[in-house]
Amino acid sequence: MSILRNRRDFLALTGAAAGALALAGCGGGGSGDGGAAGGGKAEPRRGGRFRALFTGGGELETIDPHAEALAIDMARTKALFDRLVDLDADMAPVPRLAAKWESNADATVWRFTLREALFHDGKKLTPEDVLFSFGRILDPKATDHFAQGMLSVIDLKKSRGVGGNTVEIALSRPSAEFPALLGTLGTAVVSARYRDPARPVGTGAFRLKSFRAGRSFVAERFDDHWDGGAYVDELHILSADADARGNALRGGQAEYGYEMTPTFARTAAADTSVRIVAAKGSTAHAIVMKCDQEPFDDPDVTLAFKLLADREKLVEVVLAGRGVVGNDMFGKGYQYYPEDIPQRKRDVAEARALLKKTGMLNRTLSIYTSSAATGFVEAATLFAEQAADAGLRIKVTTGSSETYFKDQLTKGVMGSHRSGAMSIPTYLNDRLLTTSAFNASGWRRKDFDAAFAKARATTDEGERTRLYGQLQRTVHDEGGLLMWGHPDWLNAVSSRVRGVEAAPPNTLDSARFDKVWLA
Amino acid sequence: MRGYALQRLALGGVQLALLTVLVFLLTSLLPGDAADVRNDEDATPEQVAALREQLGLDRPALERFTDWAGGVLTGDLGTSLVSGGPVLDVLAGSAGITLLLAAVTLAVVVPLAVLLGIASGLREGGRLDRAVTSVTLALNAVPDFVLALLLVAGLSLRLGWLPATWVGVGAADLIARPALLVLPVGVVAARMICLLSRQVRAGMVTVLRAGYVTQARRLGVPRRTLLLRHVLPNAAVPGIQELARVGDNLVGGVLIVEAVFAIPGVATALVDAVEARDVPTVQGLALVVAAAALLFSLAADLVSHRLVPRTEVLR
Known part of the structure; x- marks a missing residue:
């Protein structure tokens, strides 16, 4: 089992190459993009509505963080939930809900120290929530929980909460990579009170307002987020195919487009209203x-x-x-x-x-x-x-x-x-x-x-x-x-957007919208 | 006339039955099934097989088809392989916008095409007639999606006058921003107006040359009465019969603009369903779209029959 569940991410690659033949012989695309978009030293500003576009999956789309499969699912669950650990741009684990972690000498028992974080229902994050999340991910009846294979190394019966803010995870075999595994697809922490995927209870920087698979997703800023919270008031994550993403961005109907083609990047080079954010050599x-x-x-x-x-x-x-x-x-x-x-x-x-x-x-x-x-x-x-x-x-x-x-x-x-x-x-x-x-x-x-x-x-x-x-x-x-x-992994933003990092897919800063703001 | 309608309906039923068989056969020719698509490329064959069994896709094709067809006869369009809910829900969630688009398009097309056709038909070979003829022939030669892309590039992206897509648009936005409708409706309407106005013009020209019109003129029938009472109803027949035929253009055009402008209607749902290999949903939606096109063309035929009963011989 792999984190590479993401068919749509692959399709993007596909799109990249689709432009390739058309561009053959034209040499590299526009220079000067790439690296973090944003520039400027201005202080981030609060407010506004941020509309991000992804390839959609129709009824296949889900906001259940353990059943997420598409890039658009991952962007939505990233807004609503947090993981214990996430992955940096170089795939090394970085602390999220777990402030720190340590293992025993043979890497069979891991202790994660939890941050003070609040769920959207106002309750504090506890070790029980973490254990509940792993139990839910590993539920053998759930066939669409993609992290199951990867996390099957967890021995749930021997795992436990220690005090109010530490959770001890026992493994069935040594794994020095365990923290990094927690930063992969389908591993978000949900509240122990989470039952109905339509009513998410997460700790994420945004709280759900409405969701319809294949249509729309609207979330609002969650003011009590442990990481300082988002800048924009409202986040829309919508589906649109590659051409529509490009047109909507250039026409001022969206602020962010995920997975753009080299063909679009070339068009964008001549258009001051959009900017390409390219993560070098991501796949x-x-x-x-x-x-x-x-x-x-x-x-x-x-x-x-x-x-x-x-x-x-x-x-x-x-x-x-x-x-x-x-x-x-x-x-x-x-x-x-x-x-x-x-x-x-x-x-x-x-x-x-x-x-x-x-x-x-x-x-x-x-x-x-x-x-x-x-x-x-x-x-x-x-x-x-x-x-x-x-x-x-x-x-x-x-x-x-x-x-x-x-x-x-x-x-x-x-x-x-x-x-x-x-x-x-x-x-x-x-x-x-x-x-x-x-x-x-x-x-x-x-x-x-x-x-x-x-x-x-x-x-x-x-x-x-x-x-x-x-x-x-x-x-x-x-x-x-x-x-x-x-x-390269190509995303595009409208020229008003600040705070979008160039990051490979499946990492913390990819399709991350709590740090973006509008100038 | 009732006999005619019933006969047409019966024929339509046979056509629909053939269509569902065809759609089923074609979707089964697509590589991979819903289990393959949902499980992605890294799934083991056992996982795919498990999902296939869970979705009932391991049953023989004939059994799956007859089950679905049996359901349709009792008004049940089947169950989506993706959502697990009724296909009717998918339809209910997407049909509104498609119907709205089609209705607005018709409301634009019919009066415009009739006016243009009459105006150019009244003075055959006149300056207006020549201008309208050149424009309609040229526009008719441009495929819908090309026209759509050209209009988006020019009017939306370059000039910024009209929205380029429907990304993020809800039902409420449509009322607040009718500008959203201009490009999609314009694209579908353009070709239909071309085709229809040509027929109305041809009808006008033929009727104006007819002996009974000359005779009526000789008898001193006032021009107004002559046009409204004698010329128009007869001249309209080819136009309305054409309307029945451009029903296909309407359905096809709406489906194309939905894709170009990212409009969340039936076509978008259909494309999603094909990609997910959600066969019951594909069949259900295709059936309803085809039924709508058949009913539309039947209605247009009945209207033209009503206007000029002698067209009955045409059946």
Whole structure:
């Protein structure tokens, strides 16, 4: 199970690449955006109505924080609820309702010290609320509580409240990453009095006024919020497709648009009424080679392929220049990412030598892709052309897009792969272990599994970082991930808006509206 | 006439039955089902299978269809696979705005098209006739969604005169800001006015040339009486028959502008349902939309039949 429940986040990536072909050859998009939007040193001002637009899900939309699945759900529950812990822009845990935490020596018992926080019904946050929330998330009857898999490590029977403000969570196995797991999808703290999803009782910076799935969501500022509360009086989180988001923003009908396309970013560069807020390299695009199949069971072959990719060109064409090149590892810019591993560069001569050595020259391979994410077919086609420079023939075959991610596991020796924003341990856990259900590159090694288990149980952060770094280096050197690029995450705001941070999806500052204000 | 109406209704019923079968077949051709869509790409096959069973999607297709069709005969449009509530609720929540759009559009289209048609038909080949003809032919060649995008880019984004979308609009806003209606209604109405006014004009031209009009003129029937009593009812027939045909344009156009302007009507609900593979909702909504289009065209036929009973032979 992964935090990557967010199909819509992926669709955005899709949109990003959709613009790519149109923009091919035009080079990078507008400069000067990116980084935190806001500028200016003015004091935040209170008041006003803030309208934020997301891709909608019709009746699928929910404000039950444990059943949230879409980006629009997450934005709404973030307004109404808080988590114990959330994730920083680099996926490291940051304190929210838990002011601090500590574990025992083997990371099997965690103690979280709760802040003084009030629920919307005026009652104080207690350890019982936290335990109730975990109980609700883990309720076996609830099939749509996505954090269940991730939090199944919690031993609820042995967990308890200690005093008025500490909650002790027992785990069934050591996990040094436990706090970070609490910052993922579907983990918000609800009141022990929460029963009806239509009547949320949270601690969030906004209190619900009205909600209709597929239509509208209106919330008002909750003045007693523990974190100082919001600036705007009223928050609307509405659904609109990509074109309507752009038109509404430019037409002054909204203040914020989530997931904008590179095409829109280009339009926005000429329009002073909107500004793009780009989080650099937030997600990942790769071509995968299955290491458990011939010929990719030979690391020399995977290395040759990795040396053949012209990453700059791929980013320029497939991502319309809106991204950064990848180094065959997931999680660029995130906690535990080994920045010291040199960037892999294109080396056709070396690749050719390796191919010759392994008898791969003039062989024909096929790459199994689909339009499940826009950019897949484009990247596969472009890579096939690049590989031809070394005398390698790659055929691109396309399959059904709806079932692609399942089909890819069983079909073809090469495929297309992408990942949304998540922590590096989560990615390793979901994609690169023998037991991973979605091991797209067929990477199954007992020693790798054991090293991962060891890293995950190591409480010393420096040591843990070193261990994860080693795992990543192995993937970089021998793995089947040709991770060529990390697309930027593009949001847009109207020019009056201040306080919007550039943050990857699934992190605290992504789609966060208690710090925004209108100039 | 009653026989005619009944016959048409019976035919409509058969058409609707065929349509529901077709919609069911087409939605089952879509890759993936509601369980796939809701479970996302990282779900294990066991999780997907569990949800599929819970939603009743593991039953044979024929059984699911006959269950749904049986329900429709008793007035039950089925249960949404997404919300778990009746499809009727989805319809009730979205139909109001679509009906309003359609009604306002018709209220604009009919008088305008008739006036334009009469005005240009009275002086065939005159300056006005030529101007109207050129404009309507040109507009008719522009697809609805292109016209919508052009108008949004020009009138909303560049000039800022009219709202670009309906994002965040509630029923109350519509009364306070009728400007919201201008672009969507304008787009749908434009083509309909073109088509209708051409027919009214053609009707006028034909009738004005007819022997009985010349005869009436000779007999000294006052011009006013001649036009209102003899020319218009006959000239209106092709127009009203055209109205029956442009019913499709009305339904199609409204559905398109809903998408362009983010209007939360039936089309938006339908698109959401298709994306979620919510087959009962897709079928229910498609059935109601098709029934509405059929009834509209029947009503227009009956009106034209009433005006000129001889059109009965047309059936």
